[in-house]
Amino acid sequence: MGLTPRPEHRVVEYDPSSQEGWVATRLDFLVNWGRANSLWPMPFGTACCAIEFMATAASRFDLARFGMERMSFSPRQADVLICAGRVPFKLAPVIRRIWQQMAQPKWAISMGACASSGGMFDNYAVVQGIDTIIPVDVYVPGCPPRPEGLMYGIMMLQEKVKRERMNDETLRNEMEPDPNSQLWIPAPTIDELSEPFGNSVHQTRSGL
Amino acid sequence: MTGPFQIEYAGSADTSAQVPATPRNVPNRGGPVNPSATDLRAKFAAAIRRVDVVWNETNVYVAPEAALDIIRWLHDDPSQRYDYLADITAVEYRDLEQPVEVVWHLRSLPYRRFLRVKAQLTKNRPLEIPSVWSIYKSADWLERECYDMFGIKFVGHPDLRRILMWEQYREGFPLRKDFPLRGRFSRAEQLRQALAANPEARYSMEELSIADAFEDLPTDMRQRLRGGERTGE
Numbered sequence: 001m002g003l004t005p006r007p008e009h010r011v012v013e014y015d016p017s018s019q020e021g022w023v024a025t026r027l028d029f030l031v032n033w034g035r036a037n038s039l040w041p042m043p044f045g046t047a048c049c050a051i052e053f054m055a056t057a058a059s060r061f062d063l064a065r066f067g068m069e070r071m072s073f074s075p076r077q078a079d080v081l082i083c084a085g086r087v088p089f090k091l092a093p094v095i096r097r098i099w100q101q102m103a104q105p106k107w108a109i110s111m112g113a114c115a116s117s118g119g120m121f122d123n124y125a126v127v128q129g130i131d132t133i134i135p136v137d138v139y140v141p142g143c144p145p146r147p148e149g150l151m152y153g154i155m156m157l158q159e160k161v162k163r164e165r166m167n168d169e170t171l172r173n174e175m176e177p178d179p180n181s182q183l184w185i186p187a188p189t190i191d192e193l194s195e196p197f198g199n200s201v202h203q204t205r206s207g208l
Numbered sequence: 209m210t211g212p213f214q215i216e217y218a219g220s221a222d223t224s225a226q227v228p229a230t231p232r233n234v235p236n237r238g239g240p241v242n243p244s245a246t247d248l249r250a251k252f253a254a255a256i257r258r259v260d261v262v263w264n265e266t267n268v269y270v271a272p273e274a275a276l277d278i279i280r281w282l283h284d285d286p287s288q289r290y291d292y293l294a295d296i297t298a299v300e301y302r303d304l305e306q307p308v309e310v311v312w313h314l315r316s317l318p319y320r321r322f323l324r325v326k327a328q329l330t331k332n333r334p335l336e337i338p339s340v341w342s343i344y345k346s347a348d349w350l351e352r353e354c355y356d357m358f359g360i361k362f363v364g365h366p367d368l369r370r371i372l373m374w375e376q377y378r379e380g381f382p383l384r385k386d387f388p389l390r391g392r393f394s395r396a397e398q399l400r401q402a403l404a405a406n407p408e409a410r411y412s413m414e415e416l417s418i419a420d421a422f423e424d425l426p427t428d429m430r431q432r433l434r435g436g437e438r439t440g441e
Contacts, residue, residue, distance in 0.1 A: 089402035090374050096403060124382055124391030124398075125373075132399055 028166050035079070035105065036161040038067040039154070042078030042102065044095060047085030049112040049144040056147035066154055075101040080157065081134070084144075086114035087127045099134040107161070109153055110136045113143045221289065221318030228320065234264045242266035244288055244316070244323050252278055257328075265324060272310075272327040276338035279325060282314060283343050290314040290323065293344040296351055298358040300385050310337050310360060329360070339364035357383040374405050 041063075045053055057063045057071065072078035075098045087095055099108070110130050113119035116139045118128035130136060137160060140153035164171060219228070238261055245259045245266050255274035260267040270278050282290040294313035300306075307328040314323045329335050339362035341347045351362040352371040359381035362368055369375055373382070378401070379392040391398055422430065 089398060090372075090405075092399065092402040093405050123389050124379065124387075127399065127402075128395055132395075133403070 024166060028164070031166075032162045032164055036158040039079045039107070039157070039161070040070050040072040040077060041068050042072050042075050042081045042098070043084065044081055044098065045084040046087060046091065047112075047114065047144075049084035049115065052144045052147055053082060053084045053111065053150065056150045061147040061151065063151075063154075066151070066158065068154065075099075076103060078102050079106060081106065081108045082111055083108065083115045083130050084111040086119065086121055087130055087133075088125045089127055090125075092127050092133050095130065096133050105164075107137045107157055108134055109138045109140060109150075109157060111140045111150060111153070112145055113141060116141065119143060218317050219320035222320060231264055237262060239264050242321055242323050244268075244282065244290075244321060247287065248278065248282075251281065265322060267324045267326055269326050269328065272329055272337050275310075275312075275325065275327045276340060276343075279312060279314070279340050280343050282316075282323070282325075288316060289318045290316045290321075292317055293340070293346050293350070296340075296347060296354050298354050298360055298383075300358065300383070302385060304331070304385060307331065308335060308358065308360070310354070312340070335360045336363055338362070339368075341365050357381060359384065374402070376401070376405060 043050065043053060055061060057069070063069055068080075075081075079102075081095075081099060081102060083095065099106075108130075110116045114121060114126070115130050116136075118126050120143075122128070127133065138153045138157045140149055142149050145153075241259065241261055245268050248268060248270075249256050249259070252270070252274060255271040255278060257269040257271065258267075259269070279290075282288045292315040294315050295311075296313075297311050299309040299311060307330045310327045310329065312325040314325060315321070316323070327337060329337065335358070337360060339347065339351055341351065341362070341364065347362075348366070349371060351365050352368060354360055355362060355365075355368055356370040356372050370377060379398075380387050382391075393401070422433070425433070
């Protein structure tokens with residue numbers, strides 16, 4: 001990534017031919033600028049990738065430069081789920097539930113070969129890529145990725161966030177869990193469980 | 209046996225023991241036999257099948273039905289005092305005719321000895337072996353793991369169920385030689401079953417509920433919550 005110059009950021013631009021108003025595009029720009037520079041990560045570290053993630057967060061590589069120094073160990077206050085490491089099948093319902101508990105808007109980074117594809121663990125116990133469980137925005141290759149690699153993935157996610165449009169219908173189209181599955185919890189139960197600290201059911205900000 | 213809180217220094221019971229040193233030029237086979245093996249031969253002559261010394265470690269092959277008595281004697285006898293059960297595991301060989309071995313790693317801290325006890329289970333019968341949980345409480349999870357991976361039933365274990373795989377796991381015992389590396393079911397079916405599992409099945413919802421801590425909250429916070437006010441919204 002160092003040798004070729006990266007393309008200019010294509011942030012939200014005003015297109016006079018579109019039906020959108022100028023104010024809406026400016027609001028998009030402002031909101032996205034704020035979101036992209038204050039992504040709170042939910043670290044889901046299960047293996048050696050988590051060590052590299054900790055190195056990224058520590059002083060030498062300094063994740064605080066991206067507004068990410070605040071690790072959110074509660075999914076309810078997190079913006080981006082960083083899955084660092086392999087996910088065994090026994091952990092699959094756990095990461096699914098964590099993802100469901102995160103409030104919109106939310107993104108996911110799959111860090112490393114194991115989280116992205118199962119990696120070398122092509123066996124009976126390991127999920128072959130967390131995108132079979134949750135939607136993933138950025139895949140970071142590597143085994144484990146260097147901190148520079150993770151930072152590059154984070155910057156790619158920031159670019160993605162900066163290009164989001166309020167009027168994009170598909171943007172916050174969240175897959176709802178099947179009410180017949182054991183994973184599904186009715187909203188009143190979630191309310192009761194999460195007292196007195198609020199919950200994600202009432203924090204959904206779909207659309208914006 | 210000594211009292212429960214008396215500190216036992218390694219090797220303190222064996223006054224003739226020498227200071228342990230890093231072993232060098234260890235032969236593959238042969239060498240000094242652990243004296244416990246000789247004592248076992250004298251005490252349980254009929255149940256001792258074979259004694260090997262491999263890389264300076266003594267393996268004692270015992271009859272499965274006598275394993276519990278032998279391990280209990282090794283634990284209780286004042287001349288042995290194997291007070292630490294390091295591991296329980298099993299071995300299945302690639303030659304499917306060979307019996308499955310259950311292995312106990314025993315360590316005597318007072319005498320500074322290590323003994324590996326093995327029992328062979330033939331495959332034409334159900335794989336069952338007496339549990340040593342009544343002697344070593346640490347055998348609980350070790351035997352559960354051995355059951356989970358190999359399907360060996362430890363008779364007398366208080367709560368023999370899977371420990372690494374989830375309890376509804378239906379594909380078999382992963383470390384057996386006839387188990388395919390990727391499992392028996394398709395990836396989609398594995399994922400479907402895994403996601404259908406309830407991760408909190410082993411906890412009661414009351415245990416997890418913060419609402420239970422309501423009475424412990426400060427008075428003003430309780431009043432605000434009673435009035436319908438909620439934080440975080």
